[in-house]
Amino acid sequence: xxxxxxxxxxxxxxxxxxxxxxxxxxxxxxxxxxxxxxxxxxxxxxxxxxxxxxxxxxxxxxxxxxxxxxxxxxxxxxxxxxxxxxxxxxxxxxxxxxxxxxxxxxxxxxxxxxxxxxxxxxxxxxxxxxxxxxxxxxxxxxxxxxxxxxxxxxxxxxxxxxxxxxxxxxxxxxxxxxxxxxxxxxxxxxxxxxxxxxxxxxxxxxxxxxxxxxxxxxxxxxxxxxxxxxxxxxxxxxxxxxxxxxxxxxxxxxxxxxxxxxxxxxxxxxxxxxxxxxxxxxxxxxxxxxxxxxxxxxxxxxxxxxxxxxxxxxxxxxxxxx
Amino acid sequence: xxxxxxxxxxxxxxxxxxxxxxxxxxxxxxxxxxxxxxxxxxxxxxxxxxxxxxxxxxxxxxxxxxxxxxxxxxxxxxxxxxxxxxxxxxxxxxxxxxxxxxxxxxxxxxxxxxxxxxxxxxxxxxxxxxxxxxxxxxxxxxxxxxxxxxxxxxxxxxxxxxxxxxxxxxxxxxxxxxxxxxxxxxxxxxxxxxxxxxxxxxxxxxxxxxxxx
Numbered sequence: 001x002x003x004x005x006x007x008x009x010x011x012x013x014x015x016x017x018x019x020x021x022x023x024x025x026x027x028x029x030x031x032x033x034x035x036x037x038x039x040x041x042x043x044x045x046x047x048x049x050x051x052x053x054x055x056x057x058x059x060x061x062x063x064x065x066x067x068x069x070x071x072x073x074x075x076x077x078x079x080x081x082x083x084x085x086x087x088x089x090x091x092x093x094x095x096x097x098x099x100x101x102x103x104x105x106x107x108x109x110x111x112x113x114x115x116x117x118x119x120x121x122x123x124x125x126x127x128x129x130x131x132x133x134x135x136x137x138x139x140x141x142x143x144x145x146x147x148x149x150x151x152x153x154x155x156x157x158x159x160x161x162x163x164x165x166x167x168x169x170x171x172x173x174x175x176x177x178x179x180x181x182x183x184x185x186x187x188x189x190x191x192x193x194x195x196x197x198x199x200x201x202x203x204x205x206x207x208x209x210x211x212x213x214x215x216x217x218x219x220x221x222x223x224x225x226x227x228x229x230x231x232x233x234x235x236x237x238x239x240x241x242x243x244x245x246x247x248x249x250x251x252x253x254x255x256x257x258x259x260x261x262x263x264x265x266x267x268x269x270x271x272x273x274x275x276x277x278x279x280x281x282x283x284x285x286x287x288x289x290x291x292x293x294x295x296x297x298x299x300x301x302x303x304x305x306x307x308x309x310x311x312x313x314x315x316x317x318x319x320x321x322x
Numbered sequence: 323x324x325x326x327x328x329x330x331x332x333x334x335x336x337x338x339x340x341x342x343x344x345x346x347x348x349x350x351x352x353x354x355x356x357x358x359x360x361x362x363x364x365x366x367x368x369x370x371x372x373x374x375x376x377x378x379x380x381x382x383x384x385x386x387x388x389x390x391x392x393x394x395x396x397x398x399x400x401x402x403x404x405x406x407x408x409x410x411x412x413x414x415x416x417x418x419x420x421x422x423x424x425x426x427x428x429x430x431x432x433x434x435x436x437x438x439x440x441x442x443x444x445x446x447x448x449x450x451x452x453x454x455x456x457x458x459x460x461x462x463x464x465x466x467x468x469x470x471x472x473x474x475x476x477x478x479x480x481x482x483x484x485x486x487x488x489x490x491x492x493x494x495x496x497x498x499x500x501x502x503x504x505x506x507x508x509x510x511x512x513x514x515x516x517x518x519x520x521x522x523x524x525x526x527x528x529x530x531x532x533x534x535x
Contacts, residue, residue: 050373053535075375086370088362090339102331103376131342147370 002061003028003155003187004049009058011044018044019055020211026189026204028154031181033202034191035300037316041211042191043083046159049189050080063154076104079148083159085140086147087132093119093143094128097150104151118146122176138169142176149180156180158190162197170197177201193316195300207304209315214307219300226298226306228256228268231275235263236289245288252279263291272296328377332384333391340392359385360440360449363531372532382437382524386517389433390426397425413496420496420506427513428489432457434520441527460486465494488512 004026011019019041026032034042047053049062051071060067063077087096094115101111119125122142132140141161148156161177162170178201181188192198198205199219206216215222235245242260249267250258252275258267269275272295283290304312359382362368371381401411401421411417440449461467463480464487470478481487492509495501 047535052369052372054533072375075373078373080370080373082366082369082373084366086366086368088335088339088367089365090342091335095335095338099331099335100370100374103328103371103374105375 001028001064002026003030003063004032004189005059005061006045006049007059009045009048009055009060011048011053011055017211019048019058022058022208022211022213024206024213024216026155026187028187029185030203031177031188031190031201033198033205034189034208035193035195035198035202035205035304036191036208037193037312040193040208040315042193042208043159044211045208046080046157046189046191050078050157051075076151077154079151079153079156081141081144081148081156081158081161083163085144087140087143089132092129092131093124093135093146096132096143097146100147101150106151114150118149121149122146136169137165138172141165141169141173145176145180153186155187155189158188160191160193162192162194174200195304195312199300207300207307209304209308209310215303222300222303223298226268226302228270228298229272230296230298230302231267231269231272231279232294232296233265233267233279233283234291234293235265236291241288244286245283248282248286248288249279252282325377325379325383328380329383329387332371332376332380333387336384336388337391340388359437360444360446363441363444369535378528378532379525382434382528383521385437386430386433386521386524390430393425393429394422397422409497411497412499413501417496417501420510421493424489424493424496424510424513427510427517428486431485431513431516431520434517434524438520438524438527441524441531444531460484463487464490466490485513485516 002025004024006022006024009019009022010017022041022045024032034045036042044053048055049060049067051067051074054068062074065073065077067074087093088099091099097115097118098111101114106114116125119128122145124139124142124146127135127139132143135143145156145158145161148158158177162173165173174197177188177190180186181201190201192201202219204216204218205222206213207222208214215225217225233245233249235242242263242265245265246258246260249255249265252267252269254270254275255267256269258265260266276293276295280290280293301312304310304315308315359368368381372378401409401418405411411421413420436449436453439452443449443452463477463484465473465481466486468477470481470491473481488509492506492513495503495506
């Protein structure tokens with residue numbers, strides 16, 4: 001069964017088409033990543049799925065509930081960890097959680113026990129009775145997650161969970177998300193504009209660009225889909241021999257997009273490791289000295305470039321965060 | 323029922339925060355306009371509640387009820403201070419209840435209106451300006467500072483429609499010898515009606531806010 005079904009969502013804010021026909025499915029129990037630059041429509045998608053905003057058209061089912069027709073049923077099934085923390089900073093961690101539990105209808109000893117449980121789950125039992133104002137960024141984030149988990153939701157939304165965290169806290173958050181994904185029978189949808197985060201955490205992901213899903217699949221499938229690993233040959237002495245070297249590499253069966261970049265000849269081949277001995281032999285019989293050869297699998301960066309025709313980093317800075 | 327339940331828990335949250343810094347109760351005596359909802363909006367607390375099945379109405383109503391409770395405590399403080407200074411509540415037990423209730427009833431419509439405006443303008447600076455623009459004249463146009471009988475005619479006419487004055491007259495009649503209890507009932511009913519109407523206004527602006535996000 002699919003935990004989330006999104007079909008042709010459209011939403012317009014004044015002169016910005018935030019969602020332009022977003023479609024994807026999230027299977028139960030998986031960690032699904034929505035990857036895209038700032039302003040691509042990830043957060044708007046999450047806002048629709050968490051019933052915070054209504055789409056202009058299209059359908060979305062979360063845990064089997066239509067988010068437009070039965071928002072309260074959907075709300076009971078989901079946990080939402082917003083991009084900007086929604087904790088009451090003047091209250092303690094425990095008080096925040098007690099209120100959240102009561103909103104979901106937990107009472108008396110039941111709410112106290114569950115609060116204790118989630119505090120331990122996110123590793124905050126010692127800070128529980130301190131006012132949130134004094135928490136570190138990472139602690140606040142973990143409290144956000146605890147708030148989202150209090151009612152044992154089946155789907156958890158993590159909107160940019162590591163934005164604004166220092167590298168150490170980010171690494172800790174990754175471990176946290178992986179642990180949650182294994183521990184509770186939970187479906188997690190996370191949005192991110194960090195390529196390595198999607199690569200690391202998501203079982204499957206959808207790349208979002210300009211309000212549309214451009215491609216969907218496992219990170220490995222997406223990279224394999226580019227058909228080809230990058231082989232970089234560094235020439236020892238390029239004087240005049242570089243064009244010759246390019247010609248030799250181009251003759252290799254299956255080589256595509258061969259380019260010269262200074263003393264580096266780059267090409268794409270179906271299997272890099274297999275290609276290296278043959279390439280080296282051909283270059284040496286042509287009398288061209290080689291300094292080094294490296295091979296690398298395509299990154300999500302390459303995937304993004306391939307499907308949108310634009311560099312991820314350039315898109316991410318071109319559109320300011322909304 | 324869910325509205326009452328959710329409102330209650332949200333009031334509890336605000337009460338706990340208020341008790342942590344009880345000085346606020348004293349400060350709010352001087353500057354009674356409250357836009358805590360604006361702070362909640364800025365800090366995404368409202369978004370957090372909106373993603374839960376919490377009753378939408380309770381998010382607004384809890385702010386109104388909380389202001390009412392704060393005012394009630396303030397009225398009690400003032401009454402006790404007055405008592406120490408020799409004031410006697412001639413209305414007896416009923417008089418005490420009326421004064422405390424009036425305190426809450428004057429505060430609630432203003433809380434509802436300022437929350438409503440806060441949701442429309444969403445800027446603290448605008449809120450402070452609005453509060454001062456409205457609050458001070460309402461105080462001067464009541465019989466707090468000038469007796470009704472010595473007011474110029476125009477002022478007396480205007481003050482009849484001033485909710486602050488309704489509260490002042492009701493509370494005064496509950497305290498003085500020979501208070502007019504019919505008037506007390508009428509003013510309290512007016513304040514209650516105003517609380518209802520302004521709460522509706524705040525709820526309506528909240529819906530508008532929700533549509534805009």
